[in-house]
Amino acid sequence: MPSLTRGPKNARKQVDDRRVEFERRVLRAVEELLADGTPYTEIAVQKIAAASGSARSTFYRYFPDKSQLLIRMAELATADLFDAAETWWRADHDDMAGVVRAIGSMIAGFREHRYLLLALSEVAAYDRDVGRYWRGRVASFVDVVRTRLKTDRAAGRIDSSVDPIATAVVLTAMVERSITAAFAANSVVTDEALAESLGRAIWLVVYGDAPEA
Template sequence: MPSVTRPAGSKRQDRREELERRLFAAIEELVGEGAGFTELSVERLAAAAGISRSTFYVHFEDKGDLVRRLATTVLTELRDVSSTWWETADHADPAGLTAAVTAIVEVYRRRAAAFTIITETAAYDPTVAAELRTLMQSIIDATRDAIERGQEAGVMRRVRPAETAAVLTWMVERAGYHLVRGTEPANDGNVIEVLTDIIRTTLYTAAP
C-alpha cells in the first residue's frame, strides 16, 4: 500500500499553529498572573512556551505579529459564538440572542488576559490596531446583515442597520472588557441580562 506523505508546507503550518497555541497559553498565563505584556521579553515568552528565542523568530516577526494572530483567534471565536443569534435574528427567537450573549460573555471571561494584551498593544502598535478594527468591522457587518434580515421579516424596528450594528457591537465589546474581564464571575448573569434586554428592546418590534 503506497504511503501518504503530507506536503512540507502543511507540516510547517501545523508546527506554526502548535507554536501559536503554546505561546498564546504562555502569554495569557503570564499576563493573568499580573505581568505586563509590554515589559515581557521575547526570551521570557519563548521560555514560558518551551521554545527557543530563535524558534520564535522563525515563525513570528515580533511580539506585535504574535498579538495580531492572537486577536484573529479571539475575535474569530467571538464571531463564531455570535452566529447563534445572527442565524436566527429574523425569527424573533429570544433563545438565540440569549445563547449568543451568554457565549460572548463566557469568551470574555475565559480569554480575559488575551483581551488585555490585544487592547493594550493596539494602543501603541498601529498594525495591531488596524487588525483589531478589521476584525471588529467583520462582526459589525454580520450584525448589520442580521438586522436587515430581521427588518425584511418584519420582526425588527426600522432602525439604521449600519449605525445600530456598530453601536451595539461596540457596546458589547466595552461591556465585556470592563464588566466581565477582571471582575467576579458572580456578576456575569446580570451583565448577560442587561445586554440581552438592551439588544432586544433596541431591535425588535415587540418583546417575543
C-alpha cells in the same frame, strides 16, 4: 501517481500541525505571563519563548515582532468568541433567550482568554498594526449585524425606522465595551447577569418596537 502526491500532502499537514501546536503553546505562555498583572509591553520576547519551551530563533520564524504575536494570539483566542455571536445573527431569531445564550458564550470565551484580550484592548489603542487588526475584526462583525438588520427591515420583521448601519455600530460597541469593562475592573456583576442584561438590551433595541405579526 497517488503515492507521489501523498508525501507532500502529509508533509504539509505535519508542518501545519506543528505550527498549530506551537502557537497554542505560545498562547498559553503569554496568558500565564499576563495573569500576574504584568503589562504586555513589559514582557520580553525571550521570556515568552522560554515559557513556551521554544528557542528564540524558532519564535522569530513565526512572529517577527510582538505586535504580530499579539495579533495571531488574538485570532486564536477570539475564534470561538465571535463565532457564537455571528451564528446567532445569521440564525432564525425566535426569542430573547437565543441572544442571551450567544452573549453568554462570548462572555465565557472572554473569561477564558481575559488577560490576553484585555492586553489586546490596551495595545490596540496605540499600536498601529494591532489597532488596525482589531478595528478590522470588529468591523467585520458590524457588517454581519448590519446585513441581518437590513434584511429584517426589508422583510418587515423590525421597525422601518431602525438604521441598520448605526444600530450595528451601537450594538457591537455596547457589547465590546460592556464585557471589557466588566473584566477590567473588580466587577461584582456575574457572567450570567451580564449576559442577561446585554441579551435583553440587544433584543429590545432590535425587536422591541417590531411591527405586530
